[in-house]
Each structure stands twice: as C-alpha cells, then as structure tokens.
Amino acid sequence: EVQLVESGGGLVQPGGSLRLSCAASGFTFSSYSMNWVRQAPGKGLEWVSYISSSGRTIYYADSVKGRFTISRDSAKNSLYLQMNSLRAEDTAVYYCARDGLGGWYIDYWGQGTLVTVSS
C-alpha cells in the first residue's frame, strides 16, 4: 500500500524557516517523481514544487521561487521541502504527492501537514 506521511509543520514567525519531510513507503520511491502541493485554509489547491525521480530536474511555482527548496533522499525514501523567508500567505496545509509513473498527474497524496506563519 502506498503511504506518504508528512511531518515538520507548525507555527513559525514571518521571516522564519521550516523544513517539511515526507516519508514514503509501499512503492519504489526512486522510480517516481514527487511534488509538494499546498492548500490555504478554506481555499483551493496550489502546486508548489516538483522533483524528478533522479532529483536532477526541479521546478517551483513563482510564488515560492527563491525561498523554497525541494530535495529527496532515495536512501531514506524521503522527500523534503525547505521553506525560508516565510510569509503569512504561506500558511496552508502542505501535501506530499506522488506523480503517476511517467505521467504529469498526481496519483497519491499524503494527509498533509499544517504550516502556520504568524507572529
């Protein structure tokens, strides 16, 4: 069974940093590209970042470019999101999400971790 379990969320002050982790299991992690998608309270889904299966190709949404860094460790079956210079508008549930094999769609989602940016 595919499982994606996020951790690392919490309350952080504006301008602060946070590192999210996603532990993957139930599939060959190194074969799949991964994403982070967020959802502000009461709002819609917003794609944040993508990393290819090898880790060599990375993309970011304009809203987080230069502040967030996505990475992966296949030895640990883990995906990460380093978030710096956080703003109030970054407050959201952050989902770790797996792409379909060879596809441009998300086939599995974690349950999400809440990040709150507030003083």
Place this chain on the structure above:
Amino acid sequence: QSALTQPASVSGSPGQSITISCTGTSSDVGGYNYVSWYQQYPGKAPKLMIYDVSNRPSGVSNRFSGSKSGNTASLTISGLQAEDEADYYCSSYTSSSTRIFGGGTKLTVL
C-alpha cells in the same frame, strides 16, 4: 500564472448528470493532453479521479468521465449519488513544465 477557471459551484439531483468545466489557455489545457481531476472531501486529501483528460484510475467509478475541447476540459458525473458531494479540482501540465490547478468546484447533491 492564474488558476484555471472552474465554476464555484454546481448542483444536481440524485440520478442526474452534471458537468464541471475547466478553462485554461493554449499554454496549459489546450496545449497538452495532461488534464487531471481530483475529488476532495472536507478535511481530507484529494483523490485522483481522471488523468490524461479521459483516463480513469483503477477503482474509480465509470460514472466519472473526462473530455477536452480546445482550452476547456470537462468532468462529467452521471447517475449522481449523495457520496459524490465534494469539491472537485482540475489540474494541467503547463508549457513552463509546472502544474496549475483550477479554483475548485463545490458539488452539491440536492
């Protein structure tokens, strides 16, 4: 980049069919057959319902179908059931190799 355009809400009675539209541009929806649809219940993670415009993952009811014409994709749910009441989001691959989601549509089963 602005979100894909979806109606904020749609409704239908049990047994009826409804269609949710998703309008983008030639740089996303119109340019690629990489449109997907997700169902989300309150407080839950989204679930994939349709991928690559019209393909259904294993386990998804055949009451759900997808299509595309030009820059607009559509999700049709036939034989509406109470359990279909949820939020629905479309998504597309873009010419910048990023993804973009629609604003979401709340489906109410009357």
